[in-house]
Amino acid sequence: MRHVPAPDEGLRIDDLTYRIGGRLLLDRVCLDVEPGQAVAVTGPSGSGKSTLLSCVLGLVRPQSGTISAGGQRMTGLKAGALAAARRRSVGMVFQFGELLPELTPVENVALPVLLDGGHQAQAEKDAVELLEELAVPHGATPTGVLSGGERQRTAVARALITRPPVLLADEPTGALDPKAREVVAGQLFEVCRDRGCALLVVTHDPNVAARADQCFELQEGALIATGLEARS
């Protein structure tokens, strides 16, 4: 891929509070993820982990607090500015990939660049390089017929094609068998570290959490450090 300098700021979440349906899901949460570092968030079902990611993406509006990604403020923006900030600053990997199955992996990965008005030939060249790095076949085969692990690695490539300073991943290995889980998790963490991308991953999988530089459990709205236990 073209040389792009590594980001010099990662993810900063400060004093974030989010209440919904009478529950305090996030209670003055603070979290920093430095460029090239990875943080895992675990916690019981319904504790608010996906909601934390939705706050970073600006899909839900916290009652208070600030978030910035790569130095770009993500809170307090109007819809158009928020959409632009999200495109530029945050990549997202979902549990089920959310790819377009009839498109080839290269077409899926190049899509965010094209939607942002980028140059097609360059986008496809970058997509091929990223897919090769992640060991995904990139011929004419539709993405829908790839293996689950290959599809998730395609989703990682799509999330990184725009070189966002921050990557969010919500249960990125949750739909995979144990072997594919290890491969996808290994590549996800490695490719983010190599690019200086700050990775925030929500997971129920202790093997995924153990790969992170820091691990927290979301309990009653607070992030509790569990790093040492996660590694043992």
Ligand SMILES: Nc1ncnc2c1ncn2[C@@H]1O[C@H](COP(=O)(O)OP(=O)(O)OP(=O)(O)O)[C@@H](O)[C@H]1O
């Ligand atoms: N619009 C809403 N109205 C009421 N409750 C909501 C709303 N959106 C989310 N919730 C509740 O907030 C809680 C947190 O949901 P969230 O998806 O963030 O949990 P999670 O920790 O990611 O769970 P899981 O591990 O099962 O994915 C859930 O109990 C959910 O039902």
